[in-house]
Amino acid sequence: MYNIDTMSKGTFNGGVFLSERKEYTVDKKTKAIPAPREIILPLSQHIGSPNEPLVKPGDNVKLGQRIGESKSPVSAPVHSPVSGRVKSIQDFSNPIYRKTPAVVIENDGNDESVELVKRENPEELSKQELIRIIRDAGVVGLGGATFPTHIKLNVPGKIDTLIINGAECEPYLTCDHRLMIEKTNEILNGIYLLARILEVSNIFLAIEDNKLSAIFAMEKAIRERIKKFSRSKGHMPVQIVVLKAKYPQGGENQLIKAILKKEVLPGKFPTDMGIVVQNVGTCFAIYQAAYEGKPLIERCVTFTGGCLKEPGNFIVRFGTLLKDAIEFCGGFRERPAKIIIGGPMMGIAQYSLDIPTVKGVTGVIFLSKRELKFFEESTCIRCARCVDVCPVNLVPTEIMRMVKYSRWHYLDKLHPGDCIECGACAYACASKVPLVQYIKLAKLKEAKKK
Amino acid sequence: MKEENLYISPGPHIFSKESTPGLMKDVIIALVPAIFASIYFFKVKAFILLLVSIVSCVVFEAAIQFLMKRKIAISDCSAIVTGILFAMVMPPSLPIWVCILGCFVAIGLAKQLFGGLGFNIFNPALLARAFLAAAFPTFMTRWNHPLSLDAVTGATPLGLVKFSHNLDINYRDLFIGNVSGSLGETSALALVIGGLYLLIKKAIDWRIPLGYIGTVFIISFLTNLISPDIYAGGLFHILAGGLLIGAIFMATDPVTSPVTKTGRWVFGIGCGAVTMVIRLWSGLPEGVMYAILLMNALMPLLNRMTRPRRYGT
Structure with a gap:
């Protein structure tokens, strides 16, 4: 067992201690928000080349059907999160990028799915096969960066260290925390698949010290796994690293510094040093893709802030407009003055509630005017x-x-x-x-x- | 619902509680013990000087900002800090008109002429003191006995040690502040209390005072070891003169000190070294003022030379 108070915790230089505000949602079990009648699904939800539509207005689509794709390697396809009919393809606002083409799908409510290939033992598949499955499922970095995951898994050069990012250093957000508690074994399966693909010799799971319940849950699952399987089956231990709760601990370079005491050289990437960092949410998506054959069509999103009647963690299908999602969380207690997609440090303020959720949305924060502070910029006094x-x-x-x-x-x-x-x-x-x-x-x- | 009137701004959307007026208020609070000590030892003279100095600094600040068509920003409290610090480094019997002139130099010349708060190169209070020391040397070296207020004694503890080699030092008086000197510099006790407050509130960086005081201690300890008949010991040089007010309140002025950590070490150590060179081997008994002003001038250079190591190299 960990004695959190006395153990030495890894960290990086600098950073700020923020008031966490995670108490709004940290104990809220994730609930699935039913798909609204109309889905507006941006065609490109990743960093890289934009996708081309594979459907046209009038087409019938099934849940899980691929509807957008690009031939360029740095891309991730998108899939329909519902079954129904394509109404139109039009430019629509996007919470993270500029206006992008989006597919408007009329949901028939049947959730009629394409055939999902369930696999008992995906770890027995070849490395390239697994990477193809991850790519085809449209998995991207779910920490918010939305970089196509399969690119990170297919790098030249030896990767020897895998770091799983469960730091979640932004205030308010709790989706990764909840996922680690509720989907512990699934995440672990995803981690082992990543380890299998990358053939690494070290796996670290980094969690900040303010997520005790997640640390305990993951630790228990890891220990049971070790007991059950021998190391020879590729189940090397996942080392949990408890990190100081400090912003921006969840940054890739900051994690590497905190865990390995190494600094990524200027202009270089972690992969150049044999390190791959993946978010816990991404591990869960990889699990779903490989074991259940399910493409990435939904994710856990934290809806929080003082304006909501019932803040919580919700499984939201991509393309669900914020206004539809809000209705499900009981609506507003008071009018929001600011809506932020992502955390309060790096998140993006939104113009409207007519914004679809996409793969990169970790949370939505609805702040009332009382929660906002307004300042006037004054001259720098070099306080450093x-x-x-x-x-x-x-x-x-x-x-x-x-x-x-x-x-x-x-x-x-x-x-x-x-x-x-x-x-x-x-x-x-x-x-x-x-x-x-x-x-x-x-x-x-x-x-x-x- | 209609969602007009949403606030849009780039991140971060949350901010620390620290603010410029907040930092200034911390300095003012930290100066309260020294203010009380100066009023206790120098009575009404101290009170009048402080009052005149604060009021004229604030008035000059507002008037000059008005005349220069700048935003009137006396609410940032920086003029009050300058006013207190300026009075603190004045001899108790300074004529009022000289005090007002000094305040004009501090606010007008040293601060607003350079562009106002954040742009001045030299510490305003110290630059004004340097001006008065050059323009009115007699006023600036007329010291009063504490408590009794007998005017015109002539010598501070530093002066006695330097010019009469009077090494018979009463450390208790020196620590409490029962010696002649400038208003706020005599009571080491009051200054240390204020300094601890600033350190706890993280309003100042510990590197500058530690580098400064540490250097003074080491140099004076060594010189005392070599020739104890001429030079006083390390503790004396820390407690006497303006060292503590300089190290705690003047050298740590964020605007005129470097922003890098290494730069702050160099700044503090440089202040200490220059102070000791002046104190031991120049024609002046005290060197804190010139030491800090000299290091102020080096601040941009120090910033450039001590940039933090590039991440990953």
Whole structure:
């Protein structure tokens, strides 16, 4: 058993301690939101090449049918989350990207599914076969980045370490936490499939110390698994790493620093160092794809914030509009003043409730006006809070000054390109300067130069 | 429902509680013990100087911002901090008009002329003191006995040690503040209490005071070891003169000190070294003011030279 209070916990340099606000939803069991009458499914829900539609208006589609795909490798197909008829294909707002083409499907309510190939022992399949299954199921990084998972699994060079990200460092969000409690064994199966594909020698499961119940659940499942199977069957132990609850602990580079004490070189990726990081939600999606043959058509989303009557964790089918989902959570206690998709640090404020949920939506936060704080930017007094909290050793205040006074040539030595855009600097700033936005501007300027 | 009037802004959507006025208020709270000590030891003289200094700093700030068509920002409390700190480093018998002139130099010349809060290179209170020391040397070296307020004694403990080699030091008086000197610098006890408050509230970085005081201690300890007849010991140099107010309240001024951690170490150690060079081998008994001003000037250079190691290299 862990003694959480006395054990030494891994962490990275810098970062901020945030008030968690996870108590709204952390004890709420996940519930499935029934599919609404109309689904508006954005065709591209990943980072990479956009998908082309495989259906046309008037077509009948089944649940799980592939309806969007791209020939380019860096892409992930999308599948219909319901059965019904395609009404139209039109541009529609997207919570994360700009307006993208979306398929409007009229739900017939029968959930008539394409044939799902169930597999008893997918770990016996070949590596390439498993990667194909993951790609065909449309699995992307469900921590919010939505990078196609199969690309990360198919890298040249040896991968020896797999890190499973259960940190969930953003306040309010609890979907990964709930998943680890409720789908413990499924996640573990997904992890072992990943280990099988990557042929790694170390597996770490990183969880922050504020998710005790998840740590205990996962630990118990891992121990039972070890008892049941011998190591020879490929069931190497998954090492749970308890990390300090600190933002942005869930960033890839911060996890690697906290667990392995290694820093990813500038301009390089974790895979260059033989490390692959995957989110727990992605592991669950991989489990579903390989064992149940089910493509990624829904995910766990945390609906939270002071405006909701019943905040909670919900399984939401992609393409469900926020306004339909809200109705299921009992509607609003009071009018929201701000709607954020994602966490409050890196999330994106929304214009409207007519927004479909997509693969990258980890949570939706509905904040009332009372919960919002408004500040006026004042001049920097060089208190250096931003320097202290930056997890990648930048000096945000200097970058801000150079951007403000257009001294672009000074930026070379300040490396704004290393910024992970976590926003810790802007959070900590005593003068409320939107530092991360200045750094993003510097990044754009640098990218243009090249 | 209709969802008009939603607030849109880029992340982060939450913010820390820290603010510029909050940091300034912390400094003011930390100065309260020293304010009380100065009023206790220098009575009404201290009170009047403090009052005049605070009021004129705030008035000058508002007036200059108005004349320069800037936003009037006296609510950030920085002028009050400058006012208190300026009075704290003045001799008790300073004529009021000289005090007001000093406040004008601090706010007008050292702060607003450079662009206002956040843009000044030198600590306003110290730059104003340097100006007065050059312009009115007689006023600036007329010291009062504490409590009795006998005017014009001439020598602070540092002066006595330096010029009369009077090494008969009463450490208790030095610690409590029962010695002649500037208003707020005499009571080490009050300053240390304020410093601890600032450290606990994380309003200042411990590296600067530790680097500063540590360097002063090491240099004075060593010189005392070599020739104990001429040089006083480490503890004396920490408690005497303006070292503590300088190390705790002046050198830690965020605007005029480096932002990097290494830079802060260098800044603190540099302040300590320059202070000791002036105190031991120059024609002046005290060097805190010039040491900090000199290091202030080096601040942009220190920032550039001590950038943190690039992540991953």
